[in-house]
Amino acid sequence: MTEVSKISPTQLLESLRAIVGDKACLDALADMQPFTTDYRKLYHGKALAVVLPATTEQVSEVLALCSRNHISVVPQGGNTSLMGGAVPDAAGDAVVLNLRRMNQVQEIDSVNDTMTLQAARAAAETAGRLFPLRIGSEGSCQIGGNLSTNAGGTAVLRYGNMRDLTLGIEAVLPDGRIYSSLRGLRKDNTGYDLKQLFIGSEGTLGIITSAVLKLMPLPSATAVAWVAVKDPHAAVQLLTEAKRIAGQAVTAFELISGPALSLVLESMPQWSAPLPDAHDWMVLIELSSGGDAQTLDATLMRILEEGMAGGLINDAAIAASIADAQAFWRLREEISDAQTREGGSIKCDISIPLSKVADFIAQASAQVLEMAPDARMVIYGHMGDGNVHFNPLRPKHASAAQFLSEHYVSVSRAVDGLAHQQNGSISAEHGIGVAKRDDLLLCKTPVELELMWQIKQALDPKNLLNPAKVLPAPSAAS
Ligand code: MLT
Numbered sequence: 001m002t003e004v005s006k007i008s009p010t011q012l013l014e015s016l017r018a019i020v021g022d023k024a025c026l027d028a029l030a031d032m033q034p035f036t037t038d039y040r041k042l043y044h045g046k047a048l049a050v051v052l053p054a055t056t057e058q059v060s061e062v063l064a065l066c067s068r069n070h071i072s073v074v075p076q077g078g079n080t081s082l083m084g085g086a087v088p089d090a091a092g093d094a095v096v097l098n099l100r101r102m103n104q105v106q107e108i109d110s111v112n113d114t115m116t117l118q119a120a121r122a123a124a125e126t127a128g129r130l131f132p133l134r135i136g137s138e139g140s141c142q143i144g145g146n147l148s149t150n151a152g153g154t155a156v157l158r159y160g161n162m163r164d165l166t167l168g169i170e171a172v173l174p175d176g177r178i179y180s181s182l183r184g185l186r187k188d189n190t191g192y193d194l195k196q197l198f199i200g201s202e203g204t205l206g207i208i209t210s211a212v213l214k215l216m217p218l219p220s221a222t223a224v225a226w227v228a229v230k231d232p233h234a235a236v237q238l239l240t241e242a243k244r245i246a247g248q249a250v251t252a253f254e255l256i257s258g259p260a261l262s263l264v265l266e267s268m269p270q271w272s273a274p275l276p277d278a279h280d281w282m283v284l285i286e287l288s289s290g291g292d293a294q295t296l297d298a299t300l301m302r303i304l305e306e307g308m309a310g311g312l313i314n315d316a317a318i319a320a321s322i323a324d325a326q327a328f329w330r331l332r333e334e335i336s337d338a339q340t341r342e343g344g345s346i347k348c349d350i351s352i353p354l355s356k357v358a359d360f361i362a363q364a365s366a367q368v369l370e371m372a373p374d375a376r377m378v379i380y381g382h383m384g385d386g387n388v389h390f391n392p393l394r395p396k397h398a399s400a401a402q403f404l405s406e407h408y409v410s411v412s413r414a415v416d417g418l419a420h421q422q423n424g425s426i427s428a429e430h431g432i433g434v435a436k437r438d439d440l441l442l443c444k445t446p447v448e449l450e451l452m453w454q455i456k457q458a459l460d461p462k463n464l465l466n467p468a469k470v471l472p473a474p475s476a477a478s
């Protein structure tokens, strides 16, 4: 039976204010609204209060208070989840705990968890180092959110995702206890690697308040090309060739469909396409190295020449300057927001073994077009990782509400089902949140689900931390 809170809302607010201060505890509807609505404006929740603690101790005290009084807490970083993972539901009985005030660099290789990703990258660069995580929402997402969702992005191919980039974390447990592994060790085989439990758990097991992150040497040369390929099969072959020729220097290899680029250009008419003609499929390739620019440019040229000779490439533009390279990347990174401006697409975030990814795109596209014949096929993503953002968008003549209500469930089930059948994942890097929660039942074995529930029960026995996220309700499995 769920235990009911005995503290009155007024007492709760007084206690929260005593911990974080008056200004850092919001309870007016208008003040709370930016924290209770998700990034894509598809989930509109309610909260008892929004608190913005400034220290780990304050986070701990808030969680202990809420735990004693059986009040749920929804942790939030930059509120950029694409799966509704960072906002409360409409019940209005949870406290949102936003971590944006905890944004100091403690040491150059150790950042507090909610510093924006952009600030973390800038701090590393000032010290002549690279923090290599690169995602489109860099200016607003926060390191804590990146950790809690195990964020990936455009440089995973070279550097790995957040799990690979983290040496240690500090996390506050649902009852207020503090777990810490901030020693910055590259080797530590003393039993279970507990930090990995919290990374990727979307704030359901603890709130990450600090982290030690890995830094890399800053590359001294980069070379970027926008390439029209024959089809996704050719893209995969070109990737194989690029890795053979350039090895570790292949830093990013992004696939972009024609409709994805058109969408961006329609909403940003002042930007121009890198190539004179329209193409069905393109890739954005970035090489980087610690060597000299001429050698890297020659390596990129060789990849393109061999790709042309092998019939994989239809056309290509090489960035002649940093400004060109930034313009190419801006087109790629705008795809996500361009969809939001159209009212949101059907978000499928698939990963598939590289050997099957091109066939998957063809099969999934055929299935979706049978169900929603006029949908715009906004397909793009991190081809180098076998990660496809497969996002059918409403036809221009239909309203977003009509398209999404008619097709969201059936289309995402079909696409996710196909991915699952082919040993793929239904969430490569966006997490589960609330949007894909019940879909876990389709893709996890009973043993996996049972273990996940047991871990949740062990760390959060009262089920107060980010409730109703990630894990399907146990009853839903029967
Ligand atoms: C991206 O690769 O642009 C991000 O994962 C965001 C998105 O797909 O919407």
Ligand code: ZN
Pocket (backbone or CB within 6 Å): 153, 381, 382, 389, 429
């Ligand atoms: Zn992505």
